[in-house]
């Protein structure tokens with residue numbers, strides 16, 4: 001093992017740093033809505049045009065064909081430069097729809113969709129969860145009926161993040177009538193402008209409406225849009241979830257380190273009600289030190305995972321370990337900063353969002369973190385089943 | 395950049411694991427002492443793992459040493475290897491001393507505290523030399539007199555030896571970053587212990603039935619096991635990173651090693667605790683080895699002794 005970066009890695013870091021210094025937008029991202037989506041598309045287009053989109057995606061699909069290490073370097077430099085947060089409306093396309101197409105899609109699908117994801121032309125959303133199928137995803141009921149060369153979809157998805165701005169959706173439906181659990185499902189690309197789709201926003205405790213319930217009434221989707229095989233959708237979905245949990249968090253993993261740095265310097269400035277500097281309080285210093293250690297470990301785990309994938313080829317169930325580490329550390333950090341900031345933390349302007357009051361926003365977001373993409377409890381189940389091979393609970 | 399074991403590293407790791415499992419398995423501590431372990435390791439050449447070849451060692455680095463101590467931790471291996479192997483680093487400038495340490499003619503204890511005029515040492519047999527680890531310096535002290543007062547330790551594989559401070563004579567010292575080597579070795583042993591605790595409970599949870607089901611099917615057992623796995627994975631990856639950073643002389647090596655130590659200590663403490671708890675009554679019996687891991691973890695958590703510096707290293711401005 002070694003930590004040595006190659007000359008190409010170092011050159012890439014220097015190039016990324018120089019470019020980001022010049023191009024990170026000066027104006028803040030609008031917190032919500034259509035304006036936010038427009039901002040995300042524009043930033044993504046800029047990355048694409050300047051050769052910084054899809055760092056480790058294959059060149060033939062518009063990527064740069066660079067290494068996973070360079071992808072890590074890119075996220076580190078983005079965090080350092082204060083570049084737009086990568087969890088935005090481009091997230092699903094870049095972090096799991098694109099990778100799923102690469103793993104399971106047809107050549108035609110890859111050639112059409114992948115470059116458009118990278119250029120910001122297409123935004124994607126994920127239509128997996130339903131009102132009665134969240135943790136237990138295989139209980140999903142939304143039905144797809146095959147008619148000629150089309151799939152006709154009826155039913156309802158919920159918690160669909162950014163459905164209103166998305167052009168396409170990863171849609172998981174039951175295509176074999178009467179099939180049980182993970183049998184008889186199909187993963188299909190759904191055009192969100194199709195007739196028969198209606199979208200109803202859900203207001204969250206963050207004060208925004210980024211998640212939605214989506215209804216499908218006789219929505220017609222060409223069979224050519226099926227990714228993987230008809231009836232084999234569970235296999236494709238597992239691939240999506242592996243990316244979502246395995247590598248989808250990479251930017252956050254690395255951005256967390258920057259937030260911890262900021263929290264430590266905050267602790268050097270603010271005084272507790274007792275009058276002492278927060279950093280001089282043994283309890284706070286101890287907790288901060290542990291959080292710092294956790295974020296260093298998260299980075300080490302990321303590099304270890306990349307090394308393992310490089311020699312074994314696939315992200316395994318260890319993605320669940322990563323998700324638990326990242327989301328629990330983020331939550332612990334949020335609770336600590338909430339104590340440090342005092343009233344400033346509570347005086348919250350809901351319209352301003354992450355740009356204005358990142359600590360309060362991230363505090364609220366930390367529950368999204370531990371619930372969306374598979375709850376912490378479900379991640380523990382996956383670790384127990386697949387990594388520890390304990391007898392099944394379910 | 396590659397943060398996983400390569401072939402050579404795997405060979406070291408598996409080699410020492412096999413030797414320990416054969417000669418010094420965890421269960422040995424239920425009935426035998428480690429007082430002759432040093433000689434056995436000396437005979438196999440393990441003591442000189444990180445000693446330069448020209449001094450009679452294998453010339454490997456702190457990375458292999460970390461893997462060695464991880465395997466060691468899994469069996470709560472003979473404690474004396476830790477001060478003995480670190481002493482070899484301090485002795486670098488004296489080939490005679492190196493030879494005496496490599497052959498276990500000199501036996502090194504760890505000097506963990508000074509209480510008034512008395513030095514408190516830890517070892518599994520009466521030592522001839524004491525190793526004191528401080529941030530400023532790591533030093534070897536020769537025991538002049540024979541006046542050793544022996545006390546038993548919670549971890550029964552070792553004893554405390556109380557020696558008048560005045561009877562210790564400075565033999566050799568090293569002022570560079572050797573204390574980081576000590577911290578790294580301690581973190582390695584703790585990761586090994588945490589890993590073993592996880593393996594022990596997972597094996598039991600598959601086989602023990604209550605209410606007609608294996609206990610491993612209950613979430614109140616499964617989920618703490620999953621958390622144990624998370625702690626091991628985090629501490630292990632950070633240990634690898636820290637070992638490389640130390641070997642490659644990175645500026646942030648002290649921060650990285652501190653992180654490894656803090657996480658390894660937490661993993662060892664929490665995992666050895668849960669391992670006993672989730673075993674039920676069997677876990678508190680003397681004949682079952684769960685308590686051996688707990689007791690060793692409790693000893694290691696306090697080492698190397700003296701002021702704790704990890705927090706400062708983690709919170710410093712440039713970290």
Ligand SMILES: Cc1cc2nc3c(=O)[nH]c(=O)nc-3n(C[C@H](O)[C@H](O)[C@H](O)COP(=O)(O)OP(=O)(O)OC[C@H]3O[C@@H](n4cnc5c(N)ncnc54)[C@H](O)[C@@H]3O)c2cc1C
Nearest residue numbers: 126127128129134135159160161368371372373374375377
């Ligand atoms: C902000 C947000 C955005 C989201 N975005 C999307 C999206 O874009 N697309 C999408 O498809 N989905 C999305 N989701 C859905 C998300 O994946 C689900 O909310 C999640 O999987 C949990 O499902 P549920 O809400 O139905 O909770 P439930 O499954 O009803 O769970 C309730 C509680 O029970 C626990 N639980 C359930 N089963 C078990 C078990 N077997 N063992 C132990 N505990 C258990 C859970 O951990 C949880 O604490 C989003 C969710 C949120 C909150």
